[in-house]
Amino acid sequence: MKNKLVSEILSLKNEKDAVILAHSYQPPEIQDIADHVGDSLQLSRTAASTESEVIVFCGVKFMAETAHILSPDKTVLLPEPDAGCPLADCIEVPALLSMQELYPDALTVLYVNSPADVKAESYACCTSANALEVIENAPSDEIIFAPDRNLGTFVSRKSDKTIHIWNGACRSHAVADLPDMKCRMEEWPDAELLVHPETPPEAWELAHAVLGTGGMIKHVGESSAKRFIIGTEEGMVYRLRTLYPGREFIAGGNIYCYNMKMITLQKILDSLRKLEPVIELDPRIRERAYAAVARMTEITG
Ligand code: SF4
Missing domain, CATH: 3.40.50.10800 (NadA-like)
Structure with missing residues (x-):
């Protein structure tokens, strides 16, 4: 059964000119059929550089959104539309805007594990690897860092800047045993x-x-x-x-991470057959979110 599913996926993938991207937290059978396995930003950059018109993103929603932000002309599919990220979901635009009002001189540095509309309200995005570099190079001594409090605390211990940390967490990592x-x-x-x-x-x-x-x-x-x-x-x-x-x-x-395990081989096959669910964003939000991602790239190269 599994072999049949895999061969159907691979043949449909060629027929539809698709590329399959899988995050490193995906189950083994998904990693095995992927063209590329990596972290969310690497995969989004791969999505942007590939010739393929269709991207099957095996991960969670904010990752597929980031791929769409970087590749607006491609079709980005998330085979399980309910695969969300509790960390990304713990921040919303009105609450961030309130925090920005509280600290008007601070620039917002946002972990990529966040929704697109919140990225659109931030100065720059960052990953766990480059968070400190982005903070140190932001042209303000005062930073709002969101949404992960543990990553925020980790980088704040290495920086002399004043960092106001959003009180969010990854439900899987924050309760590590x-x-x-x-x-x-x-x-x-x-x-x-x-x-x-x-x-x-x-x-x-x-x-x-x-x-x-x-x-x-x-x-x-x-x-x-x-x-x-x-x-x-x-x-x-x-x-x-x-x-x-x-x-x-x-x-x-x-x-x-339960959300990372929601994508199955059957869902990938269905997604390729129907070419849905497609990730779409309001173009104004996409452009502003792109600016925050691009600023990270300008800073970190
Ligand atoms: S591991 Fe944590 S940050 Fe990553 S997708 Fe799952 S909930 Fe989100």
């Missing part, structure tokens, strides 16, 4: 623990390194360690095992 991380460290005392900055500060204190998904991939490539405990969404363990078959990885912290 620290006793589980400690158990894995006892089981594998020679392993490095890598945790995501969306986890709470107590996890950073246990970890050998605090990194986004792209940073984890790079870190493993450069490390002499043979074993790693991965303190981010468990799909990342499969991604790392695929990239580094000579190393060993286990998940630490029981971090699981």
Whole structure:
């Protein structure tokens, strides 16, 4: 059944001139059929540079929106339209505007894990990897950082700027199971623990390194360690095992994102057959959100 689904997807993908992009948190069978696996911004940039007219985005809504922001002339499909992101959903435009009124001299730096209409109200977007660089280069000593409080706290400890942090969190990472991380460290005392900055500060204190998904991939490539405990969404363990078959990885912290697991092979097939659900945005919002994403690129290259 699974093989039949996969071969139907691959043949329809060619017929429709589509490319399949999968986030590193997607289930193994989705990562296996994807043309590209990566983090949200890498994938959006891949979407923009591909020749294909149709992008099947296997991730959550804000990611597919970002792909559409960067590639407005392409058809961006999100095979499960209800795959949202609780972190992105914890910020809305009126509340951000109120915070901006409270701190009129501050520039808003917004994590890409946010809705398009909120991006449209911000100065610049950032990723977990470049948040500090974007903040340091923003032309103000006062910053509003949203929506993830843990990432905001992580970068604020490295910056001398005044940073007003939005009190939002990723429901999967913010409740990382620290006793589980400690158990894995006892089981594998020679392993490095890598945790995501969306986890709470107590996890950073246990970890050998605090990194986004792209940073984890790079870190493993450069490390002499043979074993790693991965303190981010468990799909990342499969991604790392695929990239580094000579190393060993286990998940630490029981971090699981239900939304990331909503896309299935059957939904991808249905989406390719019908060429829907299509991600669409009001062009005015898209253009203003594009400016915030473009400013990040101007700053970080
Ligand atoms: S892991 Fe967290 S930030 Fe990522 S999609 Fe899931 S809820 Fe959103």
